[in-house]
Amino acid sequence: MDSDEFDDDIADEDFITALEQVSSSIGGQGTARNLQNSTPQVSKPTSQQDAAAVAALELEDLPSDAFSSPEPPQSRPPASAIISGPQTARSGFSRTSSGNWRQTTLFGGSISGDGPRPSQPTTARVFRADLPPEARTHHAIDEEAMKTWVYPTNLGAIRxxxxxIVKNSLFNNTLVALPTGLGKTFIAATVMLNFYRWTKTAKLVFVAPTKPLVAQQVDACYNIAGIPRSETTLLTGDIPPALRVDEWEARRVFFMTPQTLLNDISHGYADPKQIGLLVIDEAHRAVGEYAYAKVTKLIRRFSNSFRVLxxxxxxxxxxxTVQEVIDNLGISHCEIRTEDSIDIRQYVHQRNIEQVVLDPSDEMCLVSELFTKALKPLTDKLTSQNIWFGRNPMAMTAYGLMQSQKEWFASRGRHANQGVQHMMRAVFNVLTSIAHSIKLLNFHGIKPFYDNLVDxxxxxxGKGExxxxxxxQLIQDSNFQEMMDRIAKWLRTDGFVGHPKLTALAECVLNHFMDKGEATRVIVFSEYRDSAEEIVRMLNTHRPLIKASVFVGQADGKRGEGMKQAQQIAAIERFKRGEFNVLVATSIGEEGLDIGQVDLIVCYDSSASPIRMLQRMGRTGRKRAGNITLLLMRGKEEDQFAKSKDNYEKMQTLICEGSRFNFRFDLSTRIVPRAIRPEVDKRHVDIPIENTQDTSLPEPKKRRVPAGKKKPPQKVPHARWSGDGIPECGEHVEGRRESEAG
Known part of the structure; x- marks a missing residue:
């Protein structure tokens, strides 16, 4: 017991009073019982004199200076200030509800003069004590600018x-999960603005999966954050390497796809040590071998002093999956909101979801019957090996067939002779290639099914024998030939609709435009390009009320070319201007695109992935209430959507709790020196004139050599490779040295 907890002049009367208070507060137990047990010859005190005698007996074995204090005597509090506390807290200190330690009396009581104090701001930032002090960043910083961080008020009221989220993202590697339409682009632009101010030469890189997504961020950085256009560039794989090297030397803010960034660092065009901020859009892709994970790990091999948003x-x-994203990107902090979060509820517009459940048409039933008969010789071979057991062939899926093949070869097929194994492998290959056609028939339409079988x-x-x-054997089967002849005849009939979804879709879109008028937009999502093109053909029969256009990826299909990135951007702009009012998109339109005022989303097929389902639904309800219509076939597709919805709700609950994630504090440096504590500066950011004069994307262009002048030697990227196969980046030489040429 510390001697300074008590004064050496406590009167016996006050001591006895405190003793009685403690005894009464613990119901006659504790101290009183201990006194009786330790001094059986002394009866219970009935007066102050008897109590004094008991106290004298208890203290007679202590040395005379046990309660002496070298400190000057202090004014002791009145007896009423001593409040009894739990009997167990006799160590001289107790923990309060806020987790702080408070000095206590001998018997665990707290002194009123030492009660909880109002919290006050500390003079220094609290840092993790379990991590070693981080080294000062190698980036050249502007300490005067770093005393503040700017929050633009250009968009009006502050959310x-x-x-x-912006404040936390400046000091931590942060994963931001926000429902679509709630300003992730603004958050990214604000963080980029502050790192642009804070650093003198560091490179700021924004990466997104597609060029249209990159273009959106370019606009936000120009018109919200006010980053000068002359300091930015948009790099793609189509730009010559020498020109990309020039851009990395001359610019500070870069917009690109992750594949381009990975290529530039791997070939030595860019110095990873100069990257101070990496902003990653659609970060859920940072799993497996995707370029997001690769490029972040590659940068970290050269430098750990860069921020990740x-x-x-x-x-x-x-x-x-979420933990893998956290590990791959070095995330130390999460900012996750759902549509039910209190602080965003006022900004979320209502979305009315309607499910339209349909049954197969008579034509679909006839086609299914004929195709089942044509497939019977193949399915009988599966049944003979106890694989198929007479299931409905029209329920086959490619995944299910591959799993059955794997299980059979791992069990009964291991002991079959080689001829049977070759036969079963061939049968599985044929059925797996046909499974996609079956899916098209069941969920998309007769025409896509027919086109696939024609191919x-x-x-x-073409292969002949x-x-x-x-x-x-399949294409020569009489049932197969009859089926194909019937479908060809139907397709030549005017007004033929190959799937009940097409009829329901036309009715839904027509009713929407008749109710809302011309000032509205509609997006239809379909998983496959063939289906999307059939939808556009059908909807355009209702012109001029419906003007539909397709929106697909860059890859070429068997019956059509893909859309280049410039074509995709142009299609979005035409859609915003109203040149067409229905956009029929594949998965390329699901992620991140701000396509303007879309009041109706029609999901032509259901996705079992909660990510894709949420991405689709997020295209509406951004600035006003929106409607979502789901076209589902009764049975499997209906059940699939219910499963996807349940999975999404369950995952949102687990993610918001956050207790099951291991954050990578070891990979997240503060970058801002500890002595500097930036204060917020909320103000309107001035937009440079150069940002408004040219609205095109900041793509570098080849410099023309004036007539009569000799073309200067190209800068040839050069990298000295380290022992582990990674270049020591950031070096280049002018042309080829004559000594090396010799």
């Missing part, structure tokens, strides 16, 4: 959740 609407469909037949006929024996 509290955006302010909080990861943006997404859907961090993942499983806890393990299969043409491929087999060298083709698959079982494919040849």
């Amino acid at each position: 509290d959740y955006q302010f909080s 990861a943006l997404t609407a859907t961090p993942g469909s499983k806890i393990e 299969l037949r043409s491929e087999q006929e 060298k083709g698959s024996k079982y494919k040849r």
Whole structure:
């Protein structure tokens, strides 16, 4: 017991009073019982004199200076100030509800003069004591500018959740998960603005999966954050390497796809040590071998002093997936909001979801019956090996067939003779290639199904006798030929609709435009390009009320070319201007695109992925209430959507709790020196004139050499490779040295 806890002049009367208070507060137990047990010859005190005698007996074995104090005597509090506390707290200190330690009396009571004090701001930032002090960043910083961080008020009222997310993102590697339409682009632009102010030469890089997504961020940085256009550039793989090297030397803010950034660092065009901020859009892709994960790990091999800001609407469909994103990007802090979060509820517009459940048409039933008969010789071979057990062939899926093949070869097929194994492998290959056609028939339409089988037949006929024996048997089957003839005849009939979804879609879109008028937009999502093109053809029969256009990826299909990135951007602009009012998109339109005022979303097919489902629904309800219509076939597709919805709600609950994630504090440096504590500066950011004069994307252009002048030697990227196969980046030489040429 510390001697300074008591004064050496405590009167016996006060001591006895405190003793009685303690005894009464613990119900006659504790101290009184201990006194009786330790001094059985002394009866219970009935007066102050008797109590004094008991106290004298208890203290007679202590040395005379046990309660002496070298400190000057202090004024002791009145007896009423001593409040009894729990008997167990006799160590001289107790923990309060806020987690702080308070000095106590001998018997665990707290002194009123030492009660809880109002919290006051500390003079220094609290740092993790379990981590070693980090070294000062190698980036050249502007300490005067770093005393403040700017929050632009150009968009009007400040949203509290955006302010909080920006503030945390400046000092931590942060994963931001916000529902679509709530300002992730603004958050990214604000963080980029502050790192642009704070650093003198550091490179700031924004990466997104597609060029249209990159273009959106370029606009925000110009017109919200006010980053000068002359300091920015947009790099793609189409730009010559020498020109990319020039851009990395001359610019500070870069917009690109992750594949381009990975390529530039790997080839030595860019110095990873100069990157001070990496903003990643659609960060849920940072799993497996995707370029997001690779480029972040590659930069970290050269430097750990860079900030990561990861943006997404859907961090993942499983806890393990979200943890993988956290590990790959070095995330130390999460900012996750759902549509039910209190601080964003006022900004979320209502979305009315309607499910339209449909049954197969008579034509679909006839086609299914004929195709089942044509497939019977193949399915009988599965049944003979106890694989299929007479299931409905029209329920086959490619994944299910591959799993069955794997299980059979791992069990019964291991002991089959080689001829049976070859036969089963061939049968599985044919059925797996046909499974996609079955899916098209069940969920998309007769025409896409027919086109897919025409391609299969043409491929087999082109190979002749060298083709698959079982494919040849299938296309020569009488039921198969009858089915194909019937479909060809139907397709030549005017007004033929190959799927009940097409009829329901036309009715839904027509009713929407008749109710809302011309000042509205509609997006239809379909998983496959063939289906999307059939939808556009059908909707355009209702011109001029409906003007539809397709929006697909860059890859070329068997019956059409893809859309280049410039074409995709142009299509979005035409859609915003109203040149067409219905956009029929594949998965390329699901992620992140700000397509303007879209009041109706029609999901032509259901996705089992909660990420894709949420991305689709997020295209509406951004600035006003929106409607979502789901076209579902009764049975499997209906159940699939219910499963996807339940999975999404469960995952949102787990992600918001956050207790199951292991954050990477070891990979997140503060960058801002500890002595500097930036204060917020909320103000209107001035937009440079150069940002408003040219609205095109900041793509570098080849410099023309004036006539009569000799073309200067190209800067040839050069990298000295380290022992582990990674270049020591950031070096280049002018042209080729004569000594090396010799």
